[in-house]
Amino acid sequence: MRTMFMTAALFAATSLSTAFASDLRMSWWGSDDRHIATQEALKLCGAKFGHTIAPEFTGFQGHQEKIATQLAGRTEADIMQVNWPWLPLFTKNGDGFADLNQYKDIIDLSQWSKPDLDSGTVKGKLNGISVSTTGRVFMFNKTTYDKAGIPIPKTWEELIAAAPKMKEKLGKEFYPFEGAALDARLMVILRTTQKTGKDLIDPATNKVAWSEAELVEGLEFYKTLVDKGVIESWKQVAAGGNTPLHENQKWAKGQIAGTYQWDSTYGKIATPMEKGQELVPVKLLTIEGAKTDGVYRKPSMLFSISRNSKDPKGAAQVLNCLLNDPAAVKIMGATRGIPSSKIALDTLTKEGKIKPVQIEAYKRVMEPTSPGVSPLNEHPRVTEVFDTNFEAFAYGQQSSKDAATEIIAGINQALTGI
Template sequence: MKRMMTALAVVLACGTGAAAAADLRMSWWGGDSRHAATQAALKACGEKHGHTIQPEFTGWSGHQEKVATQLAGGTEADIMQINWPWLPLFSLEGDGFADLKAFADIIDLSQWSKAQLDSATVNGRLNGLPVSTTGRVFFFNKATFDKAGLPLPSDWGELIAAAAVFKEKLGEDYYPFDAQGGDGLGAILNVSLVTTQMTGKDLVDPETNTVAWTPEELQKGIEFNQNLAEKGVIRGWKTVAAGGNVSLFELPAWSEGKIAGSYEWDSTYKKFNDPIAEGSLVPVDILTVDGAVTQGVYRKPSMLFSISRNSENPRAAAQIVNCLLNEPEGINALGDTRGIPASRIAAQTLAESGAIDPNLLQAHKIVMEAEGPTVSPFNEHPDVREIFADTLEAVAYGQISAAEAAQEIVDGVNDVLAGF
């Protein structure tokens, strides 16, 4: 009788969304703290739901290649940590991973906003769940602005006007902002932000998979960025290169407050704030240009948890994913090792426990509440980034005009997109 009741219980459990005991695998990349936290979370969630999960973890280097090889051979783990820009590479048609909408009775999808879920959806299929959502936000060194007798800027006009005051009151080597870099990323992001604000469009039109901006629209964004350098708001490309292309947060000028602002990922707040010698960085709402039709927030999943389309136990895998992201056992074990969680309940749990820096929370709040078009992962395709960087560098050195650069970028990026 006891065996019959146990068997009946299993049948009933399976009928209500539960999964029979399973042996699963999970793969991810990261550092030691993430590895330790994830293994603890898998143990706790496995014990809670009656599954065993074999961990497979590496550093960042080589992980994409490893996943590509496994996917090609159908040997991937049941649960995978997937970098968001990999979606076009591994799931161009949306069928590279299991559709997590099929497990809505197990995974509480209501913990994510529609925009978050849309960012991980390809051709109507939910390819993964954003583990954390990150975005670019403006940080300013309040102590330096106080010395200049200025409030923190609330729009681009105020930031531009601050440059002259900085030079007059603090010195010629003071800048209220920074948006350059030897790899060109700062300039790329700045040009993209301003062009998005002016047009209301992301770089890539999701319907046609072509560049959404006209060359004339992009030209205005390039000219805006050049104007910042000419007016001393930011360091010029040549100045950055002459200094050895050192990362901004490693520069003495940054720690001393001589460069007093930047546009960075909210999740990197501590990395940029820790070197500050006096005061601290304060996040502000996204600065907008005159006539902006959107704030143009650059918001994206930092990474996804996906389930293999070849998994023999996808419902068990879904239970573990839900536990890691939505249940206290997983939330508390993972902590903020992957940033502020995208799941509402996870973020709330960690915030209430005091585990997150208040400034980081404020920066994340700005990112999550700002509006803008959905960002395509092709923005971060290495070939797209290279085209932007090389062309913007040529503009900075006076080799080509902004108009020529805009046309080259549009044509070059369209060539890349045509391959997909």
């Protein structure tokens, strides 16, 4: 019933907006809540500057293809919500979108950190502003660790040492951590980045930045976690149906007591935990002599302005209003996650729209150091090559050396010409 009401409201709002001549258009994807909030914020921002803004919204499915078609035909909206990994696809040389640096007298760029601005910059041109920032953070079930009489780990070595103690105290079915598929890949990337001080992909060359020996060590570390009983093996997880963490009964019962997840998923994975259990976000586990914390931090999405907009200054006024104007920020709320803009974050925090524990997880993402993450890390060709060979290694079908060789060669080949 609620969905039907929202759909009807959205149809009415869309019909109303198209009944008037529009001097600007904005496109995005999302849920009903996001659609309604964004339209209301656009009305406020449009009235503030005398603009009429036509909304164009869809679900995520098919949105990339829609944007690609519009960009090819130069029919894209003036303001666009863009997925961060799309930058290498749509603006290889920084010319796919307008350079927002040209509108810094309109957009208050001081509200964003340098890493946030850098993440939306291609070849020196600011092609998109981070709407919200997300990243991987360690979260542990404090209740399970307390029952085992073990402090929450601060280093990888302490995590490994926790396994036999936890099993002895609570039972063999208990694991201090989890990691398979995407979680395992990002865990290997984290530790190897800490060791080398380099991200998987060198942004200067668009090639793998690690040597074969460095990647071998990362893969072998994953095997150590399995062999020491820190995590279930890839095969065990698959045999259990590859159940998502928030649907996993072992997680709900506290038998799996740690994870490395996006900070934005805190509520999703904390909600199914049985009563009395406490999930706490903590600092990144480290290794001795680490060259960087290695945090995997990225924009969850960007707002960009069309390079073909007939009124880019007007689009910049609306963009700044949506992200920095307290009145608009209150309307938008957290429908796009915890905002990257300082003033927006402060506004929503004071309004009580963001829980303290979510702020704590967000801080764990924003405070650590990082060499920067290339959006090519999430290119479909890259993830396919990495995961296929990583899985073969995890199943014992490839040696770590062979897997590393195939991953490096495969990614470099996949990114040739990109």
